[in-house]
Amino acid sequence: MAGVYIYSDRMDLAAELVGFVKENQNSAQVLCFTQAEADQLTSIGADKVCYLQGDSPLVENYGQAIAEYLKQANAELFVVGATARGRDLAARVAGYLDCAMVSDASSLSLESGKLRAERMMYGGAVVQSEEITGLCVVTVAAGKYQPVTGSASVETVQVTADNRVKLLETAPIVKEGVDLRQACNVVCVGLGLEKEEDLKIARDLAAAIDAELGCTRGVAEERHWLPVEQYIGISGAIIKPQLYISMGVSGQVQHVFGVRDAKVIVAIDSNEKAPIFRSADFGIVGDMYEIVPLLTQAIKG
Amino acid sequence: MSKIIACYKWVADEADIKINPDLTVDLKKAKGKISDYDRNAIEAAVQAAGSLGGKAVSLTFGNASAKQSLKDALSRGPEEGYWINAEEAATADGSITAKALAAAINKIGDYSLIICAEGASDTYARQTAPRIGAALNLPVITSVVQMTFNGNSLTAVRKLEDSTETVQTELPAVVAILPEANEPTIPGLKAVMAAGKKPVTEYTAADLGIDFTPKNQVTAVKGYVMNRKNIIFNEGSTADQVKALAAALRKECVL
Numbered sequence: 001m002a003g004v005y006i007y008s009d010r011m012d013l014a015a016e017l018v019g020f021v022k023e024n025q026n027s028a029q030v031l032c033f034t035q036a037e038a039d040q041l042t043s044i045g046a047d048k049v050c051y052l053q054g055d056s057p058l059v060e061n062y063g064q065a066i067a068e069y070l071k072q073a074n075a076e077l078f079v080v081g082a083t084a085r086g087r088d089l090a091a092r093v094a095g096y097l098d099c100a101m102v103s104d105a106s107s108l109s110l111e112s113g114k115l116r117a118e119r120m121m122y123g124g125a126v127v128q129s130e131e132i133t134g135l136c137v138v139t140v141a142a143g144k145y146q147p148v149t150g151s152a153s154v155e156t157v158q159v160t161a162d163n164r165v166k167l168l169e170t171a172p173i174v175k176e177g178v179d180l181r182q183a184c185n186v187v188c189v190g191l192g193l194e195k196e197e198d199l200k201i202a203r204d205l206a207a208a209i210d211a212e213l214g215c216t217r218g219v220a221e222e223r224h225w226l227p228v229e230q231y232i233g234i235s236g237a238i239i240k241p242q243l244y245i246s247m248g249v250s251g252q253v254q255h256v257f258g259v260r261d262a263k264v265i266v267a268i269d270s271n272e273k274a275p276i277f278r279s280a281d282f283g284i285v286g287d288m289y290e291i292v293p294l295l296t297q298a299i300k301g
Numbered sequence: 302m303s304k305i306i307a308c309y310k311w312v313a314d315e316a317d318i319k320i321n322p323d324l325t326v327d328l329k330k331a332k333g334k335i336s337d338y339d340r341n342a343i344e345a346a347v348q349a350a351g352s353l354g355g356k357a358v359s360l361t362f363g364n365a366s367a368k369q370s371l372k373d374a375l376s377r378g379p380e381e382g383y384w385i386n387a388e389e390a391a392t393a394d395g396s397i398t399a400k401a402l403a404a405a406i407n408k409i410g411d412y413s414l415i416i417c418a419e420g421a422s423d424t425y426a427r428q429t430a431p432r433i434g435a436a437l438n439l440p441v442i443t444s445v446v447q448m449t450f451n452g453n454s455l456t457a458v459r460k461l462e463d464s465t466e467t468v469q470t471e472l473p474a475v476v477a478i479l480p481e482a483n484e485p486t487i488p489g490l491k492a493v494m495a496a497g498k499k500p501v502t503e504y505t506a507a508d509l510g511i512d513f514t515p516k517n518q519v520t521a522v523k524g525y526v527m528n529r530k531n532i533i534f535n536e537g538s539t540a541d542q543v544k545a546l547a548a549a550l551r552k553e554c555v556l
């Protein structure tokens with residue numbers, strides 16, 4: 001069946017993507033790889049649920065199989081949820097189809113066979129608009145479209161996996177961090193912080209203004225001082241607090257991308273030329289070790 | 302000797318991008334750099350050559366400006382450089398980039414492993430490794446934070462949002478590594494000097510025999526600007542500045 005095909009390893013995101021397709025009154029076919037997923041997906045308003053049955057626990061191993069399936073089905077568009085697994089699978093499918101792909105589209109419209117998409121470039125500094133005719137693969141992050149409801153039947157199709165990559169072991173990552181996306185206020189530390197113990201000055205300020213603690217990518221991924229869920233930016237959490245206060249954060253575009261929707265941005269950094277000041281409402285140039293405790297005091301009053 | 306190929310992209314430094322008042326984008330003053338995470342890919346190739354055996358080499362698809370990247374890449378440890386010198390790189394989409402790299406990889410020949418980064422700092426599209434895998438029909442492992450080799454077999458740890466996975470495949474294979482996989486070494490003077498003497502092979506667009514017409518038509522490129530107050534408190538002592546900041550936050554009703 002022609003129309004739009006959808007896949008996400010996150011069921012909630014698959015539902016949002018069906019919502020997108022239905023906004024445009026297209027037909028939506030959702031792909032999945034287990035019976036349990038198929039059962040969940042029958043109520044999200046798709047026209048059909050396609051249960052692709054094979055023998056691999058890794059969905060990435062179905063890249064070529066999906067490419068062949070989409071070609072046979074005469075698909076117009078393949079929309080994939082932008083998760084680590086989704087992005088990988090989507091690019092493999094695009095590779096096997098040798099077709100166009102738009103990664104992490106920030107806006108999307110499909111009209112008479114022509115896809116118009118926008119996406120961020122240079123860490124968010126630039127928006128690029130693209131037009132594609134013909135079959136295309138797109139990845140879309142969560143939170144952009146509203147899910148709908150409606151029931152669909154399941155069609156089971158046998159597919160062959162590429163089993164050259166074998167899964168030996170899987171272990172859940174225990175989430176230690178807080179969900180910054182819900183936070184009203186956020187205090188953010190960057191690599192300007194010298195020692196892990198010094199997180200205390202940030203925690204004290206956070207306690208004074210009832211804020212959650214966030215950080216830049218390096219603080220979490222390289223120094224491991226805070227859980228990875230707590231780093232903010234284009235590859236981390238995208239937040240919209242009332243108040244965001246940064247200290248020792250240079251404000252590179254990839255980080256600032258994650259705080260664009262904050263109501264008020266405050267920057268404390270010793271380098272007056274740091275780009276964070278161009279993205280801030282209020283700033284103080286100076287040593288955070290001096291300024292932050294004073295600010296905590298001033299707020300406590 | 303079997304090669305471990307690190308793919309990298311020479312990109313404009315996003316920190317130097319100027320957005321004009323009419324939102325047009327000025328890249329003229331932007332310096333070039335090896336895309337941040339591609340330095341991790343190069344480091345991973347050098348480390349893999351150490352444990353797996355073989356020779357680390359670097360490969361880039363770029364226009365004339367990418368010439369500057371060759372010495373930089375080689376100073377980071379690869380023994381040989383390969384450069385697809387093609388003006389077409391400037392308009393390449395994900396499909397063309399992967400096909401150009403795949404065609405060059407076929408020319409380089411005798412490889413055991415192809416290493417890409419998570420994504421380039423300009424497009425951050427994260428398509429290249431899976432697409433190269435498809436073009437060469439090789440096994441692909443993405444989101445890799447650790448690799449161990451046992452004979453011809455690669456065991457990799459992947460980091461996904463909610464889980465880690467240990468997977469295994471036989472070489473040759475394509476991997477995309479995350480920046481947490483390693484800490485790229487900063488080349489010393491000696492490495493920089495030695496880099497100039499390492500061999501570089503150049504391919505032209507015509508050598509590759511692929512169609513360079515992009516499938517993604519770029520219709521507009523616009524700068525993103527955020528309108529903020531940009532008020533710096535710089536009067537008086539630090540204590541005065543902090544007081545002024547606290548007062549401003551109270552006025553905004555965010556305290």
Ligand SMILES: Cc1cc2nc3c(=O)[nH]c(=O)nc-3n(C[C@H](O)[C@H](O)[C@H](O)COP(=O)(O)OP(=O)(O)OC[C@H]3O[C@@H](n4cnc5c(N)ncnc54)[C@H](O)[C@@H]3O)c2cc1C
Nearest residue numbers: 190191192216217233234235248249250254255270271288
């Ligand atoms: C593709 C890609 C994706 C990325 N995604 C993200 C992302 O999602 N999130 C993210 O955060 N980064 C991301 N990055 C990295 C990003 O480009 C920056 O490197 C990073 O945000 C910098 O972190 P930082 O500001 O903590 O460190 P630095 O840039 O090192 O800045 C440290 C700052 O501390 C200041 N400082 C030092 N000492 C003091 C002191 N005593 N008092 C006050 N100030 C002091 C310095 O002046 C400096 O401005 C990404 C990069 C790429 C290429």
